[in-house]
Amino acid sequence: MVWARRCWIRLQGLLLRGRNAQQLHDEIQFHLEQQIAENLGAGMSREIAKDLRYGLRLLATLFVSMEWQMSRATQLPTTIRTTIRNLNPDLVVDNIKTASELVTDTLISQLLMAELSTFFGGLVLLLVCVGLYGSMTYSVARRTREIGVRMALGAPREGLIWMVTREACIELAIGGPIGIAAAVAATRVFEASSSVSARQIPFRWPRRSWLLRASAWPLPSFRYAGQCASTR
Amino acid sequence: MAKPNDLVQGTLDLLILKTLSLEPKHGWAIAKRIQQISGEVLQVQQGSLYPALHRLEQKAWIKAKWKETETGRQAKFYSLTVAGRAQLEKEAANWSRLSAAINLVVETT
Numbered sequence: 001m002v003w004a005r006r007c008w009i010r011l012q013g014l015l016l017r018g019r020n021a022q023q024l025h026d027e028i029q030f031h032l033e034q035q036i037a038e039n040l041g042a043g044m045s046r047e048i049a050k051d052l053r054y055g056l057r058l059l060a061t062l063f064v065s066m067e068w069q070m071s072r073a074t075q076l077p078t079t080i081r082t083t084i085r086n087l088n089p090d091l092v093v094d095n096i097k098t099a100s101e102l103v104t105d106t107l108i109s110q111l112l113m114a115e116l117s118t119f120f121g122g123l124v125l126l127l128v129c130v131g132l133y134g135s136m137t138y139s140v141a142r143r144t145r146e147i148g149v150r151m152a153l154g155a156p157r158e159g160l161i162w163m164v165t166r167e168a169c170i171e172l173a174i175g176g177p178i179g180i181a182a183a184v185a186a187t188r189v190f191e192a193s194s195s196v197s198a199r200q201i202p203f204r205w206p207r208r209s210w211l212l213r214a215s216a217w218p219l220p221s222f223r224y225a226g227q228c229a230s231t232r
Numbered sequence: 233m234a235k236p237n238d239l240v241q242g243t244l245d246l247l248i249l250k251t252l253s254l255e256p257k258h259g260w261a262i263a264k265r266i267q268q269i270s271g272e273v274l275q276v277q278q279g280s281l282y283p284a285l286h287r288l289e290q291k292a293w294i295k296a297k298w299k300e301t302e303t304g305r306q307a308k309f310y311s312l313t314v315a316g317r318a319q320l321e322k323e324a325a326n327w328s329r330l331s332a333a334i335n336l337v338v339e340t341t
Contacts, residue, residue, distance in 0.1 A: 001293050005292045006291060006292045009289065009290055022310065024286070026306070027258075027282065027308050028259075029280075030260065030305060030306075030307050030308075031259050031260045031263075031278055032259065032278075034260040035260075048336055131334060
C-alpha cells in the first residue's frame with residue numbers, strides 16, 4: 001500500500017513538474033517572508049525589509065517565468081546576480097541553484113528508476129516463466145509416443161513421471177544457481193553504480209526470482225508426465 | 233553566542249519526523265522548532281530543509297496539505313503518516329544506538 005502510494009506520488013512529481021515547481025516556490029516565498037518578519041522584529045530597518053521584499057518579489061517573478069518557459073538556468077544566474085548587485089553591491093553570489101534543482105538532485109529520480117526497473121524486471125520474469133512453461137510442455141508433448149511405447153513395454157507409471165521430472169530438475173539445478181549468481185551480481189553492480197540500496201527496492205525481484213523459476217520449471221513436467229502416464 | 237552548527241549528516245530526516253510527530257507544521261515552523269528545541273545550536277537551511285521535506289513526502293513518510301496560517305496566508309502544512317511514525321521509531325532507535333556507541337568511544341579513548 002505504501003509502495004503504491006510512493007509510486008503515485010512520484011508519478012505525480014514527474015507529470016506535474018510545473019505545478020510542483022510553483023508550489024515549491026510559494027513555500028520558499030512564505031519561508032522568506034517569515035524570515036523577514038522575524039528580522040523586522042529583531043530590529044532590521046523597514047527600508048531594508050522593503051528592499052528585500054521587492055527583491056524577493058522580483059526574483060520570484062523571474063524564477064517562476066523562467067521555470068515555466070523551461071529555459072534551464074542559463075540566463076537565471078546572471079539575472080539573479082544583477083538583481084542582487086542592484087540591491088547590495090557588496091554581496092557576492094556564487095553557485096546558484098533553483099529550489100526545484102535541489103529537490104530533483106535528491107534520490108527521487110534514482111528511486112523512481114529503480115522501481116520502474118523492478119516493475120519491468122518482474123514483467124520480464126513473468127514472460128520468461130510463461131516461455132519456460134511453453135517449451136517444457138512442447139518437449140514433453142513431443143515424447144508422448146515414446147512414453148506410450150515405454151508403458152506398453154511395462155514401464156511403471158511412477159518411473160515415467162520421475163523420468164520427465166528428473167530432466168526438468170537437472171535443468172533447474174544447472175539454471176537455478178546461474179540465475180541466482182547473475183541476479184546477485186546484477187544487484188551488486190546496481191548498488192555500486194547508484195546510491196539507492198537494493199533494500200529500498202520493493203519486492204526485490206532479482207533475489208526472489210529463483211523461487212518463481214523453481215516453481216515454473218517442474219510444474220509442466222509433473223502435469224504432462226501425469227497425463228502421458230495415464231494414456232492408454 | 234556561538235554560530236549554529238551544521239547538522240550531523242543523515243540526522244535531518246529524524247529531526248523533521250520528530251518535529252512533526254506532535255502536530256502538522258509548515259517548513260518555516262519546522263526549521264524554527266528545531267532551532268528552538270536545540271537551544272539555537274542546530275539551524276536548518278532552506279536548501280536542506282525543502283529537499284528533505286520533498287524527499288520524505290516522496291517516501292510517503294509525511295503528507296502535505298495547503299492550509300491557511302493564523303495570518304491568513306496559505307502555507308503547505310506537513311504531517312506524519314502511519315509509515316512515517318514507524319520510520320521515526322526506527323530512526324530514533326538507530327540514533328540512540330549510534331550515539332551511545334560514539335559516546336563509548338569518545339569517553340574511553
